[in-house]
Amino acid sequence: MTLWQLMWRDLKSILSDKDLVLTIFGAVLFYSVLYPLPYLHQVPTEQNIVVVDHDHSSLSRRVIRHADASAKIRVQAVLPSVDEAQLWITSGEAHGLLVIPEGFRRNLLLGKGATLSYGGDASYFLIYSAVVEGLVSAGMDASKQIQMVGLLARGQTAAQVEKSLDSITINSVPAFNPSLGYTPYVVPGLFLLILHQTMLIGICILGASQWRKSGYWQSVSPLLLVSARVLTFSSIYAVLATFYLGYCYYFYDVSVLATISEVSLFMLPFILATAALGTAISSLFVRRDLPTQFFLLISMPILFVAGFVWPLALIPEPLVLLSQIIPAVPAISGMLNLNQMGSGWLAVLPQWLQLWALFVVFSGLALVGIKYRQQQSLANRHLTE
């Protein structure tokens, strides 16, 4: 059998297997919609807070109005006591509170200073940061207003006042993901992982369903079978990867900085190494229902160890080192650097070479594994004869 014929046989057995089609094509399409679905609104806005106003002055009402005007929060109610605010928060109707102390305006006018208290539900970090950012900016605004009135009253000109209020401009700008959106943050890494995991599951299911039956896979040399399998799956996933990295990135507003040739060049060893790893592991499975379970269980650790959810510097060193043998880990970090942060090709060269090295190692393992399976089936046949 030539390589082409073998690849054709592999492709046919993939397409004739309902579970494989579901796992490879169905899951890739389904997850491309499902995973980003919760994050489509990108940024949390208009979080409900309650206000406890002990002051009831014109200034306290202005602070409340300014807080409400912030895009991040919505003032749900003005309550008489903190105890009541606690009820609102524990019942989930509000996620934060602002307490304006008694004598707030009076103390400020007397030049004594006053303290605004903010609280946010830190069981949900994104809500907490939205609430606190909104409230702090409203509080700063009130503070500036008071300072300005004071300085003007002391006889300074408006231009002088502006300068002494903001002596330095701090220009804090997000880089790479300018909207601070959630899909551009999650999608690039996650989609590579989905490609990686579904490919591994697919190859392993195909292997597991073949090893116990006789078929075309027994009559060819291990080298030919491994090459055919790696190439078949790589071609399928090259197509799926163009859908993910091309259309889906565009659809989910992921910032894309690398050229198409750089991305293809980087994806090449990733897909090949994953296919080789899959072929190697597939020789360990004989039950068709196990690969899905195994790979799903390890997908969550891989996602978190890849270093874009939780900073790599804080992950224990042994875990980081161990994770380097999984093709998805160098691929995700390299791809983020290359495509989302525009580091240029030279900076991701180490990851690229690492992926090629993984490809070589896993191909060797795959050869050993396939050889073992072929010998075993041969031995079984002799036994039955």
Place this chain on the structure above:
Amino acid sequence: MTVKQRCLSELTQLWRSPWQLAMVSYIPLISMLCLWWLFSAGLPRQLPVAVVDQDNSQVSRMLTRNLQANSVISPQSYANLATAEADMRQAKVYALVVFPVGMNKDLITANKPLIDIRYNSQFLLVGKLLSSQIQLSLGNGLVTLGAKKLLLSGTHSESLAASLSPVTSQTTALFNRNNNYVGFLVPPVLIALWQILSVFVFMNSLNAELKPAEGKPKLAADFWQSVIAKVLVLTPIMLVHGSFILVWLYLYLALPIAGSMGLLLIAQLAMLIILWVIACFIFLIIREKASCISICTALFAPAFAFMGITFPVNDMPLLAQWWRLIMPSSHYIDSHVGIVSYGEALPQLLTQLGSYWIFLPLIPLIFIFSRFAVERSSIEPEGGQ
């Protein structure tokens, strides 16, 4: 067979299947501990930040020292912007602070210098944290400059604090006081993992009832009795793993918990029972080993994204909010936060458990499907005689 005998045979089945045995013993332990270890740093600390000091003045060094004093920031000095930018693009540093040329001079001559901050928002969590912390640290440093200026212009030292920042703010993180990521992220991650494990264990056990046959296999007449035995055996086992999560987090690590752990166990039990109902439903419709597992994977793999801990539920699109409800973990996590953070009591928990009502229609459906799927052999022989 009595119930006891059936349970015993379930246990021997569990004992004889190496994969099932692994799934109920060491796999949960290893994966849970690994995931916790990943996040065990808890608080983001010492994140590298590039500081490009083009001013080299007393003020710029004072501001750098202020950054140094912040536990989150670890300033790295860069001589020029180009290398800092390159390292930023490779995620070697997560943010970039530029003190411009002549900053000190501008300050003295009453011009407004501009400090540029760029933070890596591709790594959203780290980026947002650093943005606020850098501004906080710089702001603190600038206050001392402002104080000097005010003193020089003749402000009395007593009124200095009030005229510098008339409104001070006090921010409190409610329920998770030190913004610990272990308390925030690890419980939902582990619950998602536990849900996947539980549904796989149960599904594998159901799959063992399938006898190889042509077309869709029929189930033995005593199918429901063995399902009851499976529930009786597997529920306590998985509940032990669920309570291991609780014991590990809230007793061993002593994370703050306001409510009682007994209530959390009740919530876990309810979640498991609903999970079994869903698994039975899927199994009765599909009755094919690998496909059952694939469907469970498709349903429950994205559970973490839909829980609403990392991204708030009310900011999800409506479709995502509905999809979220078909996963028992999302119902559970609401009770979990309620009990752990807000100290919910039994009545509130029971009303929350009422949200499982959407799964009730599955029970008559299961009944209908089981009439098609289960052989009625126990009646037919009698009729034949």
